[in-house]
Amino acid sequence: MMVRICVLTNAKSGHNRKGLARLAARLSAYGAVTHYVTRSPEEARALMPVLYDAAPDVVIINGGDGTISATLGLMLEHWRAETLPLVMLLPGGTSNMTAGDIGLASSPARALDRVCRWLDAGAPLEGGDIRSRHIMRVTGAADGAVRYGMFLGTGAIMQATRFAHDKVHSRGLRGEWSLGLTLIRTLWGLVRQDRRFYQPTPVGLALHRPETPPVCRAEAPMIILVASTLDRLFLGMRPFWAQESGSIGLTAIRGGAERFGRTILSVLRGRLNRHTTPGNGYESFRTERIEMYLDGELNLDGELFMTGGGQTPLVVSVEGPIRFLRPPQ
Known part of the structure; x- marks a missing residue:
């Protein structure tokens, strides 16, 4: 047939x-x-x-x-x-x-x-x-729309997105080369705490997995927050190192994270070093459902959208596979 x-x-x-x-x-x-x-x-x-x-x-x-x-x-x-x-x-x-x-x-x-x-x-x-x-199902945006995606980010992800649109894609550069250039410029801006890139976003989190109590994190300024159901991001990055089960990988780096320049490459490879600890501002989780409390903008697979405000959770759940x-x- x-x-x-x-x-x-x-x-x-x-x-x-x-x-x-x-x-x-x-x-x-x-x-x-x-x-x-x-x-x-x-x-x-x-x-x-x-x-x-x-x-x-x-x-x-x-x-x-x-x-x-x-x-x-x-x-x-x-x-x-x-x-x-x-x-x-x-x-x-x-x-x-x-x-x-x-x-x-x-x-x-x-x-x-x-x-x-x-x-x-x-x-x-x-x-x-x-x-x-x-696939991640995302609700709680300001416009009330239901969205789907496989990569969600905020914090420096937003500054990187604007840099890519304004300085990289506008010159005809595409593919992983363009993402690599954007990554290098963004990390350099974060290491130097350049205000064009270093703009921590206050985010509160509640993470849910079946048959376990929720993991809650009080609002804290995040310089990077990424969630994805992909195993590999661009350039082979795998920035999720949590060992528990869950369809969504989530990594959060707080503003003021210690030894950022020495640690970020380990984070992007998903390989811990002695500085990659919650106490130093680095956390990674695996989960089935995320509630994010923030007032700002996010990137979902290249689409930018606003949240519904700090009191309205942005809910990320999974469908499929x-x-x-x-x-x-």
Whole structure:
């Protein structure tokens, strides 16, 4: 029986703006593939009932981190988790951090070549690398919208995001190189306590895991706070070292953290050294649900949004998991 494959392309994602015609031409050669192109969130939402009725075995999402998270959220709204199709990710965006962990983490051209080799082989569902990840569901924003994503950050993450938009992406730099330049500049600003980057954000936390009491942290100024359901962030970073179970990794670094310059590289690798302690301002957790109390802005897979205020918790929970397929090289 022929495998049914649907490809969803965001025409406005970074790399897709120039490569869409070539991608569409190559995919048109395969009868098992139905290719949909969207240009707005409204078009993507309207497509979901059509996609559900098509009952694909594999959904290939071609876009950046924001496109991937929004599409996965829409899929979770239409499918029960246990009936979701396999998902494959093409790096069609500007940064492609999600594709770097669970997708085809090469250049868009090489990723498309890999998909076509898989299609030429009959699109086998066995023999590839299948990994499961949960998706974060985020509520409590100022606009009342429900959001989905796989990376959430605040504190210096916000200053880094603005620097990337203003100084890096505006010059045409994309991919992990652009993220690497942004990381270096941000860390240098934090080490020097440059006010353009060193702006601690007061955050209170309540962390929940099944069958255990909540872990609560009183409001404290954070220079970095990141939460993710990915195993690997960009440039191979794994900044979560907690050993307990939980689908969400969370790392928090307080303002004034001791020996920051000597410790931050260990934090980014997820490898403790003798300075990486709660007493020195470094904490990492694994959890299933987070309540954040803060008044400010956050980055969810590249989308910036405001919280509902310090008294309204921003609630981060998990849905899924979703199974991601990477075909053989």
